Amino acid sequence: MPELPHLILPRAEVDLDRRKRPGFGRSVPRDPGQQSQRVRQAVDEALAAHVQLRVSIADPELIVRVRTSNLVPEEEWIRAGLTVLGHDDNDSVVLFSNDAELTAFRARLRAYSEAIPAGQKNPQYSVLIGSIEELRPIEPRDRIGGALKNEGFESPESFADDRQFVVDAELWDVGTQLDRVTQADALNRQIVERGGEITDQYIGHSFTALRVAGPGRLIRWLLTLPLLRVLDLPPEVDADVQELLETTIANLGTIEPPDADAPLIGILDSGVNNAHPLLEGVVVDRLGVPASLGISDGFGHGSKVSGIAAYGDVRACLEAGSFQAGARLLSGKVLNDNGRFDDRRLVPSQMDEIVRALNGQGCRIFNISLGDRRTRYAGGKVGMWTSILDELARELDILFVIASGNYEHLPANGQAEDHLLGYPRYLFTPESRILEPATAANALTVGAVAQEAALPDQGQGNVGLRPIARVGEPAPFTRGGPGVNDAIKPDLCDDGGNLLFDGVTQSCVRRAESEVFTTHPRYLERLFTTERGTSCAAPLVAYKAALVLQAFPNASANLLRALLVNSARLPEPSLQRLATFGERAVARLCGHGIADAVTASTSDTNRVVLYADARNANAQIRMDRFFVYEIPIPPEFAQTPGTRSIRVTLAYDAPTRHSRAAYLGVGMSFRMVRGRSLEEVIDHFRKRNTETDGPPPKQDEKFNCKFEPGPNTRECGTLQSAVFTMKNNPAPEYGETYYLVVRCERKWFQDEFATQRFALVVELEHSADIRLYQRVRERVEVRVRA
Secondary structure, X not given: OOOEOOEEOOEEEXXXXXXXXXXXOOOOOOOHHHHHHHHHHHHHHHHHHHHHHOOOOOOOOEEEEEEEOOOOOHHHHHHOXXXXXXXXXXXXXXXXXXXXXXXXXXXXXXXXXXXXXXXOOOOOOHHHHOOEEEEEEOOHHHHEOHHHHHOOOOOHHHOOOOXXXXXXXXXXXXXXXXXXXXXXXXXXHHHHHOOOEEEEEEEOOOOEEEEEEEEHHHHHHHOOOOOEEEEEOOOOEOOOOOOOOOOXXXXXXXXXOOOOOOOEEEEEEOOOOOOOOOOOOOEEEEEEOOHHHOOOOOOOHHHHHHXXXXXXXXXXXXXXXXXXXOOEEEEEEOXXXXXXXXXXXXXXXXXXXXXXXXXXXXXXXXXXXXXXXXXXXXXXXXXXXXHHHHHHHHHHOOEEEEEOOEOOOOOOOOOOOHHHHOOOHHHHOHHHEOEEOOOOOOXXXXXXXXXXXXXXXXXXXXXXXXXOOOOOOEOOOEOEOOOHHHOOOOOEXXXXXXXXXXXXXXXXXXXXXXOEEEEOOOOOOOOEEEEOOHHXXXXXXXXXXXXXXXXXXXXXXXXXXXXXXXXXXXXXXXXXXXXXXXXXXXXXHHOOOEOOHHHHHOEEOOEEEEEEEEOOHHHOEEOOEEEEEEEEOXXXXXXXXXXXXXXXXXXXXXXXXXXXXXXXXXXXEEEEEOOOOHHHHHHHHEOOOHHHHOOOOOOOHHHEOOOEOOHHHHOOOOEEEEEEEEOOOOOHHHOOEEEEEEEEEEOOOOOOOOEEOEXXXXXXXXXXXXXXXXXXXXXXXXXXHO
16 A cells, blocks of 8 residues: 655644633632631641651651642642642642741631631632641651552551661652752761661652661651651562463574664663574663663563564564564663562662663663552552653653553452453453553553464363453453543553463463564573563564654654554454443553554555644743644545544643642643634634633534544543544535644643643544545645745
């Protein structure tokens, strides 16, 4: 089929303030006298507890948690002399004060209890004081993380005096980055005095973390520190990589090295053994962080991942007798030869160091087929591993491709057949949610579908041996979403293998026939092995991303994400199998579907893709603004019978902060309008002064293009894709130009002059064989010349 270049999406020259949604800050009706007395007593108790802390802690920070009935605007807290540090797991706001007497806050408390000023309906500061349900210091048990609680450490008393622990301590974001360096140094001295040690630290833009080793008595003391946000166990790698039945291949066929300018993929894993015949011309460099890890792959996982990242479908290459690498590889070894992270280094600092080092060599795509099995996402806050990846993705304009993690179903005793009979029900249980760092909002998260459902050739063998999933259905070990803020996660799915159920042994078994071919880590024994897991699906997507980057070498990470997701289609077997599990079931396991690198990179005669990559500062959108893009609708597209669709995909790399209730600091969205003039569209969406301009003009619903999924589903994340389908010819009144409105909304991000990068992809497709590409190109070229 023709492979035609994508077209540039024309934008109308407007950059206007957007009409905002109704804000927060409603006054809560209360008895001012009773409310002020209750809050005053809580403040007194909090200050008394703060004074008591000075017995064991020098100059403790004054940090309190406040639960409110309404979301109080951050500006209200700031004017009351308080700094918002974030939100705890109960969505209470956490506040810091430099003033040990809370002078400004107490003044507002007094004013609230006084008579209502003339001309006002409510007491002074009623939005602030009237919303307070509870105010108290953070208690030591509030600072114990989820992984520690899962291990039975529910309270400070759980930590025995002389038992040794290794924990990650995250501090509240108090002061500047330099201030937090000073805080960490002071804390280090106190930890050493108490028989402990800080083996690593990370002091980033939005959070500070320390890897601490020491006895239980030290842990109990740490839990009393107001500055401590959370204390938890270090990540434990979810790496289900037992070796499988292997195949020895005597004749490899031709091996073509990658192009000299082929994109680089950074493999953050257990290292790569680059002497393998298929990898020796592909691996450009190998680094270990820390250097003591070395660079060779003693564990074997990284070498398996690398074969898929370099060649994509290794089995297809093997059967064709021809290997052509689509990418060059850089190995970033972050796991030791036992498949574990380094005991003395923090994962955020490891990630920060290795990613910056490989990015310095030109790497813009990173594969992470790892997950922390201790931190299954259950809603609420994300962890530090996720946070650092989102920050790096935004700062460096790079793409992380992350495996969603592997789930092991554990039926009750005597019910082993639930592996088969309970599929896919158990993939929707809380235990099967995605693992850290697959929650990363600015990354591509990948789940797995079964690409094979084959049985070994056993002649008259075991008739009780059956594949659990059919081809194209969710793999029985994949993990599902949703992600942060109920966003669609995983973003994509891809081939990850399958499992078989053996009725004789009443257990799950693995067979090479139903798994993914890849390179063997010990190539002197065998050249190939098979593997299964989302750790295979992720590098397949990274490989596809490299092919798209080869076609668009100047593309931003946002454009790579948008093009890949725009090309994705949900596997029909998954749609059929999950039809009875609810409208969001498919998205929870498969995301937007399986991406296609050719579709992502090229258009066709009856399928045309237009795109905008707002990567440079002069093309980015400012906070609380909107852009309008023109979508050409040629007569052939509107008047030719058949099914036609307009697919829109928006990707942006939002600022993030994992201590916040709202993880994303910026939100974006899109709407498409037809049958209206550009002036009418602008007038409807622009910011207005109702006294002089009147209310916004009403717009009949028939002019709004209804996309699936709808805005409530798609606007939860930074990667939004939806399709508008027309089976009948649209009415002539809808015109030959539709208008796509892209809006940017500031949330907690305070930078007054900030702009937001984003990428936008629009695909027009008709089921009939029409000359759509040519007609759209003619319209776009005329628009550009004008």
